[in-house]
Amino acid sequence: MSKWIDVCSINDLQVNAGVCALVEDRQVAIFYMPEDDVIYAINNYDPFGKVHVLSRGLIGDIKGEPMVSSPLYKQHFNLKTGICFEDENVAVASYAVRLKDGRVEVNLDGAAK
Amino acid sequence: MSKQTLVVIGNGMVGQNFLVSLMASDIKKNYDVITFCEEAIPAYDRVHLSEYFAGKSADELSLVEEGFFKNNDISIHLGDKATFIDRQNKTVTSANGKIITYDKLVLATGSTAFVPPIPGNDREHCITYRTIDDLDDMKAAAKTAKIGAVVGGGLLGLEAAKALQDLKLQTYVVQFGPRLMSAQLDDGGGGLLKQKIEALGVSVLVDKNTIKIVDGDVCKHKMVFADGTELETDLILYSAGIRPRDDIAAACGLKIANRGGVVINDHCLTSDENIYAIGECASWKDQTFGLVAPGYAMARTVVNQLSGGEVVFTGADMSTKLKLNGVDVASIGDPHASTPGSLVYTYQNGVEGIYKRLIVSKNNKTLLGAVLVGDASGYPILSQYYLNAIELPNNPDSLILPARSDASVGLGPDALPASVQICSCFDVTKGAICSSIEAGCTTLGGLKKETKAGTGCGGCVALLKSVLDCELEKAGFGVNTDICEHFAYTRQDLYNLIMVEEIKTFNDLIHKHGSGQGCEICKQTVGSILASYWNEYVLKDEHASLQDTNDKFLANMQKDGTYSVVPRMTGGEVSPEGLIAIGQIAKKYGLYTKVTGGQRVDMFGARVDQLPLIWQELIDAGFESGHAYGKSLRTVKSCVGSTWCRYGVDDSVGLAVELENRYKGLRSPHKIKFAVSGCTRECAEAQSKDIGIIAVEGGWNLYVCGNGGMKPRHGDLFATNLDKETLIKYIDRVLTFYVQTADRMQRTSVWMENMEGGLHYLKSVVIDDKLKLCEQLEAQMQRVVDTYQCEWKTTIEDESKLKMFRHFVNSDKHDENIIFVEERGQVRPANIEERELLLAENA
Numbered sequence: 001m002s003k004w005i006d007v008c009s010i011n012d013l014q015v016n017a018g019v020c021a022l023v024e025d026r027q028v029a030i031f032y033m034p035e036d037d038v039i040y041a042i043n044n045y046d047p048f049g050k051v052h053v054l055s056r057g058l059i060g061d062i063k064g065e066p067m068v069s070s071p072l073y074k075q076h077f078n079l080k081t082g083i084c085f086e087d088e089n090v091a092v093a094s095y096a097v098r099l100k101d102g103r104v105e106v107n108l109d110g111a112a113k
Numbered sequence: 114m115s116k117q118t119l120v121v122i123g124n125g126m127v128g129q130n131f132l133v134s135l136m137a138s139d140i141k142k143n144y145d146v147i148t149f150c151e152e153a154i155p156a157y158d159r160v161h162l163s164e165y166f167a168g169k170s171a172d173e174l175s176l177v178e179e180g181f182f183k184n185n186d187i188s189i190h191l192g193d194k195a196t197f198i199d200r201q202n203k204t205v206t207s208a209n210g211k212i213i214t215y216d217k218l219v220l221a222t223g224s225t226a227f228v229p230p231i232p233g234n235d236r237e238h239c240i241t242y243r244t245i246d247d248l249d250d251m252k253a254a255a256k257t258a259k260i261g262a263v264v265g266g267g268l269l270g271l272e273a274a275k276a277l278q279d280l281k282l283q284t285y286v287v288q289f290g291p292r293l294m295s296a297q298l299d300d301g302g303g304g305l306l307k308q309k310i311e312a313l314g315v316s317v318l319v320d321k322n323t324i325k326i327v328d329g330d331v332c333k334h335k336m337v338f339a340d341g342t343e344l345e346t347d348l349i350l351y352s353a354g355i356r357p358r359d360d361i362a363a364a365c366g367l368k369i370a371n372r373g374g375v376v377i378n379d380h381c382l383t384s385d386e387n388i389y390a391i392g393e394c395a396s397w398k399d400q401t402f403g404l405v406a407p408g409y410a411m412a413r414t415v416v417n418q419l420s421g422g423e424v425v426f427t428g429a430d431m432s433t434k435l436k437l438n439g440v441d442v443a444s445i446g447d448p449h450a451s452t453p454g455s456l457v458y459t460y461q462n463g464v465e466g467i468y469k470r471l472i473v474s475k476n477n478k479t480l481l482g483a484v485l486v487g488d489a490s491g492y493p494i495l496s497q498y499y500l501n502a503i504e505l506p507n508n509p510d511s512l513i514l515p516a517r518s519d520a521s522v523g524l525g526p527d528a529l530p531a532s533v534q535i536c537s538c539f540d541v542t543k544g545a546i547c548s549s550i551e552a553g554c555t556t557l558g559g560l561k562k563e564t565k566a567g568t569g570c571g572g573c574v575a576l577l578k579s580v581l582d583c584e585l586e587k588a589g590f591g592v593n594t595d596i597c598e599h600f601a602y603t604r605q606d607l608y609n610l611i612m613v614e615e616i617k618t619f620n621d622l623i624h625k626h627g628s629g630q631g632c633e634i635c636k637q638t639v640g641s642i643l644a645s646y647w648n649e650y651v652l653k654d655e656h657a658s659l660q661d662t663n664d665k666f667l668a669n670m671q672k673d674g675t676y677s678v679v680p681r682m683t684g685g686e687v688s689p690e691g692l693i694a695i696g697q698i699a700k701k702y703g704l705y706t707k708v709t710g711g712q713r714v715d716m717f718g719a720r721v722d723q724l725p726l727i728w729q730e731l732i733d734a735g736f737e738s739g740h741a742y743g744k745s746l747r748t749v750k751s752c753v754g755s756t757w758c759r760y761g762v763d764d765s766v767g768l769a770v771e772l773e774n775r776y777k778g779l780r781s782p783h784k785i786k787f788a789v790s791g792c793t794r795e796c797a798e799a800q801s802k803d804i805g806i807i808a809v810e811g812g813w814n815l816y817v818c819g820n821g822g823m824k825p826r827h828g829d830l831f832a833t834n835l836d837k838e839t840l841i842k843y844i845d846r847v848l849t850f851y852v853q854t855a856d857r858m859q860r861t862s863v864w865m866e867n868m869e870g871g872l873h874y875l876k877s878v879v880i881d882d883k884l885k886l887c888e889q890l891e892a893q894m895q896r897v898v899d900t901y902q903c904e905w906k907t908t909i910e911d912e913s914k915l916k917m918f919r920h921f922v923n924s925d926k927h928d929e930n931i932i933f934v935e936e937r938g939q940v941r942p943a944n945i946e947e948r949e950l951l952l953a954e955n956a
Contacts, residue, residue, distance in 0.1 A: 008923045012916070016658035017665075019922040027921075027928070033630070050945060051674040052928055056662045056721075060632035063598065069633040071662035071670055086562065 004098065004105040013039070013104065018055035018068065020044050023106050028095060029055035030104065031068060031079055038066075040079035041097040041106050046070050047090055054092065117216035119419075120205050121148040122195040122361070127392030127408035128221030129156030129176050134416045136185045146187045147213055149205070151194035152244060155182075160405060163272045165248050166279035174245070198365040200385055217387055219415060220362060220375060224355035224393040224403070229264065229289075233326030238333055239349040242273040251350065255280040258347030260332055262286070264323065265353035266293040268435070273352045274315050285344060286310070287336065288319045289353065297433060297444035301459060302484040305468040309440045309487065318344065357394045357401050370396035379425035381414045389415045402429055432496055441489035446482035446499050447472060455481050458510040462487075469513035471495075478504050483513075506530075527583050535580060536566035536573045543580060550584045557581060573823065575858060579867075596857060597634040600627040604782065604857045608642050612853075617647060618655045637661050638857045641744055644780035645852045646893075648900040650907050651743075651780075652914055663742035666918070667904055668724055673942035675931055677717040678704070678727055680736035681777065684751045684769030684789075685712025694734035702727055705939045711748030711786065713739060718940055720927055725918050728905045737903040740778060744858075746785045749773040750798070754791030754808070763808030765791035768837070772806075775841070778901045779848065779894075782855040782864075800828045803861040804844055809833070813840045817847055817875070820862035829865070829872045832880065845894040846879040846887055853890075 007021045013032040021028045027044035044052045049072035057068040059079070066079040076085040082094035096107040119135075121128050132148065135141055150156075157174040165174060182189045190207060197206040198218065205213050226241035228234050238254040240247055242263070255261070261277040263270050266288030277284040286293070292303025293310065307317045322339035329335040332345040357374035368376040368384035374396025381389045381397075392408035393401060402408065407429030417424035432445040450457050454475035461468050467487035473480055480498040485491060491512060498505060498512075506512070531544030541564045549563045557578055561567045567574040595601045600623070602610070607622070616622050619639045623631055631639075640659030644651055651660055652667075663669050668676035680695065687695075695714050699706045702723055704716040719727055741747060751769035755761030769789040779785070788799035789806045798821075799805030805816035811834035819828025832843060855864040868874060877883040879890075908914045920928045932948050933940035943951060 012922045014658070014917065015654070020920060022921040022924040022926060030922070036630075049672065049674075051672070052930055053662075053670070053674045056665070056670070058633035058636055058658075058661055059630075060599070060636060061630040062632065064629065066630070067632070072672070072674075074633065086558070 003109065004100075004107050007104045007106050010099060010102050010104060017059065018057065020052070020055035021104075021106070023095075023108060026108060027052045028106055028108075029068070030097065030106070031055075031059050031066075033059070033066065039097050039099065039104065040066060041095040042068070042077065042079060042082045043093040043095075045092060046072055046075075047084075047092060048073050048075050116145050117143060118214060119144040119146050119217045119219070120213055120215040121146065121219045121221060122205065123221035123223055123392075123394075124148050124150035124152075124156050124189065125221060125223045125392065126156055126159055126176060126405050127223070127412055128219075130405075130409050131219060131221060131391060131412035131415060132185075132187060133181075134412055135419075136187075138416050138420060140416075140420045141185070144217075146185070147190070147215075148187060149190045149193055149195040149207060151192070151208075152246070153192045154245065155189060155191065157245060159243070162242070162245075162248065163276040163279065165245065166252075166276045171245055195361060198361060198388075200365050200388070203387065215387070217419065218389070220383070220388065220390040220394055221392050221412075222358040222361060222394040224357050224401075226351050227354045227356050228351045229323065229353055231323050231325055233334075234351075236326055236334060236349075238347065239326065240351070242269065242276070242350045242352045248276070251276065251280065251348070254348045255282060258282055258333070260285070260346045261348040261350065262336065262344060262346040263350045263352055264289075265351065266290070266317065266319070267296065267352065267354065268294060268433070270352040271310065273350050274310070277348070277350065278313075278315065282348065284315045285346065286315055286317045287321045287323065287344065288317065289322055291320050293317065293319070294442070294444075297448055298442070298484055298486070299448055299450075299470060301461060301470060302442075302444075302448070302468050302486045305461075305466060305486045306440065306442060309466060313439065355393060355403055357396065359394055362388075362390065362394070370399055370401075372396070372399065372401070374401045377411075377426075379427070380418050381411050381426055382418070389418075391415055397426060397428065400428070402431075404429070404431065404433070407431075432499070441485070441487060443485040443489035443492040444483070445492070445496050446480070448482045448484045450482070452481050458513060460510070460513045460515075462515075467515075471509055471513055473505060473509050477509060480505060480509070485513075527587070535576055536564075541566035546577065546580055547584055550581060550588075555581070555585060575863060576824065579863075596638055597632055599623065599629045599631050599635045602626065604638055604642070605854050607639060608646070608853055611639075611642055611646055617643065617649075619643070619659050620655065633661065634857070637664075640664070641780050641782065641857075645897070648778075648780075648897045650902065651904060652908060652917075657917075666721060666724060667728075667738065667742055667908065668719065669742050671717060671942070673931060674928065675717070675942070676719045676721065676724060677715050677741070678719050678724065678731075679709070679713060679715050679739040679741035680731050681739040681773070682713040683773040683777075684749055684766045686766060686770060687713075691734065691736065694731070694736075698727060698730050698734070701730075703933070703940060705941060709741075709748075710750075712750050713748060715741070718933060718942070720920065720931060722919050722927065725909050725915055729909050732903070732906055732909065738778075738905040740904075743778075743780060744783050745778060745780045746773070746776045746787070749776075749787040749789060750802070751789045752791050752794075752796035754789075758791060760794060761791035761808070762793075762810060763791055763813070765789040765797065765806075765808060768806065768813070769797075772804075772841075772844070775898055776844075776848065778904075779852070779897055781848070781852050783858050783860045785848070785861070801825065802828065804828075804847070806840065812836055815840060815843055818861040818865035820860055822860070824862070826862040826866075831872070831876065842887075842891060843879055846890040847875070849890040849894050850875070850878060850886070 005023055015034055018029050018031045021030055028041050029044040031040045044054050046053050053071050056071045059068045067076045069076050082092040084090040098105050156176040158176055194208045195205050196208050203215050226243040240250050261282035262285040263273045264287050266286050274284050274286050292300055293306045311317055323336050324339050325337050327335050329345040333347045336344045359369050359375050362375040363369050370376050375383050375390040375394055377390050377395045377397050381391055383390050391411035411426050414424050414426045450472045456473050458471040470484040472482035479502055483495045533543045535541055535543050554560050554563045567577045594603045636659040668678055670676055699716045704718050707715050709715045749769040749772050751765045754765030755763050785803045787804040788797040788802040790797040790799045791808050799807055800816050801819045801821045805819055805828045807814045813835045814833045815831045816828030817831045820826045851861055932943040932951050934943045934947055
């Protein structure tokens with residue numbers, strides 16, 4: 001059964017950027033693009049730099065797909081799937097995320113829709 | 114096996130080198146080693162003798178590690194000269210009456226300075242330049258002297274001249290032959306060297322055959338020359354070559370070469386199978402060697418021979434490169450074109466004082482020799498060509514012709530040969546990159562994936578891109594200069610759009626002129642342009658999401674996700690109170706501290722949540738942001754200048770502080786570094802900076818577009834003898850023009866090299882106001898100067914910004930994966946293995 005975990009208020013998110021949340025024992029990077037009214041959640045761990053920093057990357061899109069660029073070595077990860085644009089064999093976990101009564105909730109079992 | 118006795122006569126540079134090699138070898142246990150040293154102190158560095166006067170002590174010149182003889186059980190007889198060898202009974206007798214029986218004997222007696230046989234050559238204060246005792250004699254003699262003359266214009270003679278200058282004597286070099294350094298240089302090179310040496314205040318007399326030395330009229334001595342002229346001097350130094358010290362060898366009947374020196378074979382063995390000779394006393398194939406490198410090679414040969422090895426001495430490359438009193442001189446192979454049929458290329462630049470000559474084989478394929486004066490930067494490559502007999506390029510003169518950056522066609526990537534390494538992290542050559550492009554890989558991303566170039570440190574990406582553009586252009590493709598998929602414009606286009614339409618936000622720009630959401634390329638570029646032009650606070654709500662992590666957190670992210678913090682120290686100046694505050698703060702937060710190349714202190718290992726706390730304390734202590742995180746002005750490095758320095762011409766620190774305060778915070782296409790030197794000794798290395806300033810008697814000289822980094826470039830001399838007001842005007846204009854017209858991530862050096870018309874064009878814009886832009890350029894800079902703010906001060910005063918500086922949005926915990934270990938008394942990030950181990954222990 002999927003479990004939605006309350007994380008923070010929508011006001012705690014950074015506009016067009018990321019924050020990191022501690023969800024159970026996992027570091028989750030949450031990105032907010034208000035113009036498209038969308039929130040993404042992926043694991044905060046950068047598999048190239050091997051440290052937890054993806055929430056601090058710049059976000060945008062590559063050919064319409066939402067992405068974050070690693071602040072360390074600039075690889076791009078798809079915010080929907082967690083798959084690396086430069087090497088599709090590398091991916092970080094992506095999580096389902098929803099907004100409920102102004103609160104952000106993450107589901108660690110569910111992949112992003 | 115019982116030990117044999119090995120006696121070494123002479124403890125000079127080569128004798129000592131032999132002992133060190135022997136002690137490092139397996140056979141040291143086979144020998145009792147005894148050495149005689151006629152001087153009162155053991156081996157010292159004769160090559161750098163002149164530094165004795167520039168302040169080095171005899172101890173600093175010593176080549177003997179403390180305790181070397183004792184620890185290795187070597188008996189050294191200091192101040193005792195070996196006087197006789199009895200080969201029949203295998204004994205050595207010394208001046209002090211010691212008689213030592215040897216099994217093996219090594220002669221390392223060196224050489225003596227040659228004193229020309231001139232009447233009066235043994236007058237008082239006529240000294241050879243060879244030993245530390247000689248130097249002490251010189252010092253004593255110099256006390257009463259005003260003028261000094263060196264007899265001999267070779268390497269050592271010019272060194273000796275420097276020593277006389279250091280003793281504050283008016284200095285002459287008297288050369289018997291027609292030019293300086295006659296063994297190594299040809300007439301052209303020797304002539305230029307003479308000019309350069311004379312520019313340093315040493316008078317050079319050539320073609321002077323001294324026939325006698327007599328009492329002077331004003332000075333102590335008068336040197337009388339064969340051509341009837343005379344020179345009055347108080348002190349005479351002989352440095353007219355060396356003679357092998359072969360007397361002890363000759364006395365015991367060893368074979369001596371016709372031109373002097375103990376004859377040795379390829380094994381460095383003399384005519385006695387138990388006696389070796391090495392260094393300057395030895396003659397190999399009728400040649401003696403006055404350099405240390407061949408002597409060291411002989412020392413290695415003997416150690417190897419004693420071990421039963423097969424190393425033989427095969428002669429030595431007599432190529433030399435040195436800085437003579439600040440003048441670069443190099444000589445390779447046969448500089449005199451004495452090989453029959455050889456061809457010669459000469460490059461002479463009378464303006465900058467450069468002379469280069471190549472001697473190549475008849476078929477134009479092999480390098481036989483070279484002479485370089487004034488600019489010896491080509492020495493490493495040329496000596497590779499010479500030593501390995503590498504086939505020369507079709508136009509060998511391209512090796513000595515300067516790469517002109519101010520020609521209308523820059524030295525573009527097209528000029529690089531295919532073998533040039535573009536990416537040093539993954540060893541990718543230009544050839545490999547071109548083959549990938551030919552095979553259809555026509556994007557930067559594709560090239561990176563295919564060749565790995567640019568995926569290590571990333572330092573070569575700009576060069577990689579220009580190789581790609583150049584190849585595509587050659588192949589007839591239109592080069593796409595769009596900065597990314599979201600904007601079909603160059604950085605310069607975007608700058609103009611922002612300026613003309615007065616656009617103040619990224620959203621406004623992308624809605625009017627772009628598409629999509631943007632990416633890290635266009636966001637950063639536009640963020641930087643907006644900051645350059647409007648100079649608003651970079652973390653203002655509408656700008657914050659444009660900043661890459663360094664600009665966003667106003668600190669430099671390190672490999673472990675922590676940040677480094679650099680407060681500004683204008684001109685490298687910091688008070689004791691400031692240093693103490695930094696020390697206390699670093700200690701409190703457990704930070705690693707290191708002094709940067711830009712003359713300030715970098716503190717590493719700050720977690721994101723610690724940044725505002727650290728900055729609160731730094732600001733309280735009077736510091737402000739150093740912008741080390743920004744593509745912006747970093748530092749203005751300076752030497753201490755005329756305030757303290759004996760040689761300083763002007764107050765370099767004062768100017769550096771003023772300039773750093775003027776331009777701090779200026780956002781630009783890439784980082785910008787300045788330096789100010791207080792005199793032409795150039796201790797601040799200003800010519801390697803984007804903006805370099807050197808004090809001269811007539812004012813300030815301005816250099817622009819220099820660079821260190823992966824592709825170093827000397828700055829171009831832009832204007833000379835400027836007063837401060839004009840200097841600042843020019844810098845304002847150059848920098849604003851750069852900010853307006855450069856590509857993203859393009860340093861001033863590459864900007865200059867890609868500029869149509871180069872230096873000449875830039876001068877016409879900035880000095881002659883060809884484009885009628887100067888007023889606007891200055892006004893724009895003034896606006897930036899007037900709107901400066903310390904971003905850290907603004908940030909810690911704004912509660913809403915501090916929210917960002919948490920690792921977790923929903924917890925006060927820290928990232929537990931950030932783990933330090935200790936090294937050399939400070940912290941460093943744990944490596945992956947250490948981290949896993951420590952995490953497992955704590956789990």
